[in-house]
Amino acid sequence: MTMAKKRDYSLVGESTRRAIETGLASAEWYHTDVARKTMKELMQRSDGPAIRDTIIWIVAILGSAAGIVWFWGSWWIVPFLFVYGVLYGSSSDSRWHECGHGTAFRTRWMNDVVYHIASFMLMRNPVQWRWSHARHHTDTIIVGRDAEIAVMRPPDLIKAALAFTGILDFRYSLPTLVRQAFGTLSDDEKSYIPEMEQHKAVTAARWHMAVYVATIAVAIALKSWIPLVLIGLPRLYGTWHMVLTGLLQHIGLADNVTDHRLNTRTVYMNPISRFIYWNMNYHVEHHMFPMVPYHALPKLHELIKHDLPVANPSMWHAYREVWPVLLRQLKYEDYYLKRELPPTAKPYRGEFHDLDITAAAAE
Amino acid sequence: MAEWIQACAVDDVDEEDVIRFDHGGRTFAIYRSPDDAFFATDGYCTHEKAHLADGLVMDDIIECPKHNGRFNYKTGEAKGAPVCINLKTYPVRVEAGKVMIDIG
Numbered sequence: 115m116t117m118a119k120k121r122d123y124s125l126v127g128e129s130t131r132r133a134i135e136t137g138l139a140s141a142e143w144y145h146t147d148v149a150r151k152t153m154k155e156l157m158q159r160s161d162g163p164a165i166r167d168t169i170i171w172i173v174a175i176l177g178s179a180a181g182i183v184w185f186w187g188s189w190w191i192v193p194f195l196f197v198y199g200v201l202y203g204s205s206s207d208s209r210w211h212e213c214g215h216g217t218a219f220r221t222r223w224m225n226d227v228v229y230h231i232a233s234f235m236l237m238r239n240p241v242q243w244r245w246s247h248a249r250h251h252t253d254t255i256i257v258g259r260d261a262e263i264a265v266m267r268p269p270d271l272i273k274a275a276l277a278f279t280g281i282l283d284f285r286y287s288l289p290t291l292v293r294q295a296f297g298t299l300s301d302d303e304k305s306y307i308p309e310m311e312q313h314k315a316v317t318a319a320r321w322h323m324a325v326y327v328a329t330i331a332v333a334i335a336l337k338s339w340i341p342l343v344l345i346g347l348p349r350l351y352g353t354w355h356m357v358l359t360g361l362l363q364h365i366g367l368a369d370n371v372t373d374h375r376l377n378t379r380t381v382y383m384n385p386i387s388r389f390i391y392w393n394m395n396y397h398v399e400h401h402m403f404p405m406v407p408y409h410a411l412p413k414l415h416e417l418i419k420h421d422l423p424v425a426n427p428s429m430w431h432a433y434r435e436v437w438p439v440l441l442r443q444l445k446y447e448d449y450y451l452k453r454e455l456p457p458t459a460k461p462y463r464g465e466f467h468d469l470d471i472t473a474a475a476a477e
Numbered sequence: 478m479a480e481w482i483q484a485c486a487v488d489d490v491d492e493e494d495v496i497r498f499d500h501g502g503r504t505f506a507i508y509r510s511p512d513d514a515f516f517a518t519d520g521y522c523t524h525e526k527a528h529l530a531d532g533l534v535m536d537d538i539i540e541c542p543k544h545n546g547r548f549n550y551k552t553g554e555a556k557g558a559p560v561c562i563n564l565k566t567y568p569v570r571v572e573a574g575k576v577m578i579d580i581g
Binding site: 140153154157158159215216217220222241244245248251252308310311403404405 | 494524525526531532533535540542543544545547556558559561
């Protein structure tokens with residue numbers, strides 16, 4: 115057995131060069147066959163579901179914010195902080211995601227408005243992250259290309275655990291916005307944001323920072339923590355659900371492959387988590403067909419599940435499945451979980467994997 | 478110089494839809510708008526190599542299936558990130574139930 119090379123997760127390094135050389139970058143990916151007529155129906159956009167969900171979302175955010183203000187100083191504030199935090203720090207991620215794809219609403223400006231609000235809540239530069247997410251879809255979990263690999267190998271389990279608190283993300287996101295507001299983009303950022311768009315990323319960072327400075331000024335003027343508890347800090351105390359659901363998207367699965375069934379996971383979830391997550395638990399389906407709006411993903415899942423690994427029945431099941439894989443990756447970073455396909459499925463497309471990795475796989 | 482070729486029959490394309498047409502090593506996308514007019518553009522998205530014929534036609538917009546980049550397929554105008562480069566369009570005419578495009 116030959117030793118595999120260490121992964122270099124920078125987007126301008128050795129892994130990047132290898133991904134481009136081997137054809138892994140911008141490759142053709144496997145898609146389950148779906149008749150054009152059916153896919154057209156699934157891709158159809160409508161404003162209705164997203165308007166309904168957004169009204170519920172806004173009312174719940176404003177209601178829980180009112181509860182925080184009203185019960186400030188008493189223990190009754192706790193449930194309101196819990197709800198507000200999750201809505202602000204977690205559900206904004208799925209709104210950012212869906213509206214970034216432009217699939218949530220049929221009307222473009224509605225997608226754009228929610229996208230920008232959600233980006234602000236997440237402390238994400240809306241320009242930078244639009245491009246990083248495009249790259250994530252082009253080169254999903256391709257080392258050296260994908261800018262959104264949440265858990266790198268070998269996994270840093272302390273870092274992964276701390277992610278639930280939001281501390282690490284906050285510590286990354288805020289300084290990043292400050293740096294960008296001062297006009298500096300990193301080499302990695304420059305590798306996926308086209309030159310003609312880079313100034314827009316700087317402008318967006320300045321707007322975000324202006325709102326944070328204004329919030330701090332109001333907090334000082336009022337001599338109150340309330341403005342900061344409502345704006346900015348939920349990124350700390352409300353991120354846990356985003357991490358809980360989001361980590362499962364790709365963790366412990368293969369990297370450097372061109373078949374989303376190998377590197378992406380679908381997990382059945384409870385209705386509340388699905389509302390918060392806007393059905394992104396159907397993640398294999400989303401990656402294969404990003405044109406399909408969130409509200410049509412359950413239907414798409416039913417249509418193509420014969421060709422996918424069986425979905426994890428719960429988040430608990432998925433984490434139990436992945437935990438031993440992570441432990442093993444601490445010693446053997448090439449190890450990964452290869453989930454079994456049903457007999458009705460077409461075989462995995464793993465040619466790049468076979469070529470590139472000497473890894474062991476768990477089935 | 479004009480070079481008119483037959484791309485498809487009128488009935489090959491549904492209303493508010495698109496099909497792929499390959500010719501001479503090139504790929505085109507042939508559109509039928511909701512008001513029953515025909516249009517043609519290059520077949521690949523200008524952002525990354527994805528067939529626009531797998532995308533979604535909405536009114537006068539074609540949305541790329543890979544990153545949801547949007548173009549006006551009548552003018553080729555890129556409508557914003559992640560597409561920044563306009564799409565090349567081609568003159569189209571309909572003759573005796575056939576869709577002809579000028580690829581010259």
